[in-house]
Amino acid sequence: MSHSNSLSRGMRRIGAGTIRAISRTGFMFRFFLAVLLKTPSALHRLQLTAREIYFAGVLSLVVIMVSGLFVGMVLGLQGYDSLNKYGAGDSLGIFVGLSLVRELGPVVAGLLFASRAGSAVTAEIGLMKTTEQLSAMEMMAVDPLARIVAPRFWGGVISMPLLAALFSVMGVFGAYLVGVRLIGVDNGTFWGNMQAGIDFWPDITNGIIKSVVFGIAVSLIAVFEGYDADPTAEGVSAATTRTVVGGSLAILALDFVLTVFMFRGLGNV
Amino acid sequence: MAIPRGKVVAIMGGSGSGKTTILRLIGGQLRARDGKVLVQGQSVRDLSREELFAMRRRIGMLFQFGALFTDMTVFENVAFPIREHTDLDEALIRDLVLMKLHAVGLRGAAQFHPAELSGGMARRVALARAIALDPMLVMYDEPFAGLDPISLGIVGQLIRRLNDALGITSVVVTHDVYESLKIVDYLYFVSEGRIISQGTPQEVRQSTDPFVRQFVDGQPDGPVPFHYPAKPYAEELAARVA
Numbered sequence: 116m117s118h119s120n121s122l123s124r125g126m127r128r129i130g131a132g133t134i135r136a137i138s139r140t141g142f143m144f145r146f147f148l149a150v151l152l153k154t155p156s157a158l159h160r161l162q163l164t165a166r167e168i169y170f171a172g173v174l175s176l177v178v179i180m181v182s183g184l185f186v187g188m189v190l191g192l193q194g195y196d197s198l199n200k201y202g203a204g205d206s207l208g209i210f211v212g213l214s215l216v217r218e219l220g221p222v223v224a225g226l227l228f229a230s231r232a233g234s235a236v237t238a239e240i241g242l243m244k245t246t247e248q249l250s251a252m253e254m255m256a257v258d259p260l261a262r263i264v265a266p267r268f269w270g271g272v273i274s275m276p277l278l279a280a281l282f283s284v285m286g287v288f289g290a291y292l293v294g295v296r297l298i299g300v301d302n303g304t305f306w307g308n309m310q311a312g313i314d315f316w317p318d319i320t321n322g323i324i325k326s327v328v329f330g331i332a333v334s335l336i337a338v339f340e341g342y343d344a345d346p347t348a349e350g351v352s353a354a355t356t357r358t359v360v361g362g363s364l365a366i367l368a369l370d371f372v373l374t375v376f377m378f379r380g381l382g383n384v
Numbered sequence: 385m386a387i388p389r390g391k392v393v394a395i396m397g398g399s400g401s402g403k404t405t406i407l408r409l410i411g412g413q414l415r416a417r418d419g420k421v422l423v424q425g426q427s428v429r430d431l432s433r434e435e436l437f438a439m440r441r442r443i444g445m446l447f448q449f450g451a452l453f454t455d456m457t458v459f460e461n462v463a464f465p466i467r468e469h470t471d472l473d474e475a476l477i478r479d480l481v482l483m484k485l486h487a488v489g490l491r492g493a494a495q496f497h498p499a500e501l502s503g504g505m506a507r508r509v510a511l512a513r514a515i516a517l518d519p520m521l522v523m524y525d526e527p528f529a530g531l532d533p534i535s536l537g538i539v540g541q542l543i544r545r546l547n548d549a550l551g552i553t554s555v556v557v558t559h560d561v562y563e564s565l566k567i568v569d570y571l572y573f574v575s576e577g578r579i580i581s582q583g584t585p586q587e588v589r590q591s592t593d594p595f596v597r598q599f600v601d602g603q604p605d606g607p608v609p610f611h612y613p614a615k616p617y618a619e620e621l622a623a624r625v626a
Binding site: 242243246247248250251252253254255256257258262 | 411413437438440441443445447448449451452453454464465468469
């Protein structure tokens, strides 16, 4: 009796969890549409979006560039070590460039972006809700979706590809420092191979597409979690965590899906 | 419940009695499931979103802890509704904001950030913001909560003076009997979503209604019981031993 009870309770919990997850996803997409609808009125006030680009993008520059430099330097060391075993040490440039432009740039920059900028946006909107600032705005006949949410969303979407590009640039520079300056790969070979082996289409465009998609995903999750947060201290804290965890998982999952499609497009799979 | 034009009306009741809900119904943040809320003869429930926003432009609201925008200065907070809803040039906006801040005595604090203000000052800035667009109706949600006696007196006087000087109508939701008896024209007592009693301050002071007496005299037990509903005490204690 008690066994079947606990079994049915477990089933019920799974069912309730599934329903909650589905309804939240549906709510999030309706929210996404609402934000898109409010975008024209948000664009009237471009300085608001510019401000968010500053907060999400400019203030993330240091962490993104330093991380890019270190990732590039490690790639230089590890890459040269592996390639040199097969006598392909000269291919370091193309190896590093492709890894960064196709994968590491968008993905690592996206993960950093989710934890640096996404969490800040969630916490800010969540606290605005907790302190009734969003209600106050509504009562002043100003739509918070247009005034608060849409500028933060677009600020993130615009910043993300730029940050990913800078991450790749710094990574290539880091690999150059280690590979050419430290290990002694020939300077001309390093850059020449890179130039010959990386095409603007599809390598770089695919990287840009990825970073735009990650920017949309992380920004949407960040503004949604903030807007949907329980208006308490625990609620905002939980929402911030959900942004970082959900944003990171979304990036990794989307990266796989996008990569599959991109390689199929190339006819390599 | 009627709120006549030009008067200061208090809605009183214990915590959780539905006071704030009334304000949210008037402002259209909640829609009435039963019954009707009429603002200037228009049913709030039946307004479209545009009509609702048009109505809200003529309503000011003071939130419990001010709800100032923390990323803006005091000046920008008061300027916010003016900038959002009018095309006035900056010089005129500056004059308007300084006038509103002067009315609440905080012209000197214009460049402060909300974090630098005391609770009472924040409440006054929020009041200046609520009257920025010269509304017909100002709603106050617990304007006295958590204030020291001086700030409390200032806010109380401001509510009365602004109401009379600007010809607005004020609705004050509060549980502060003493302060509201001094400034309002009419009081409603609500409990569990119903109007229990009403009257002018004079009538309330002389009322013999047990609920009003409990509220005005601050007695812990009465029509509103001290104990949350529970099992009989002896039964519960005995059950624990068994």
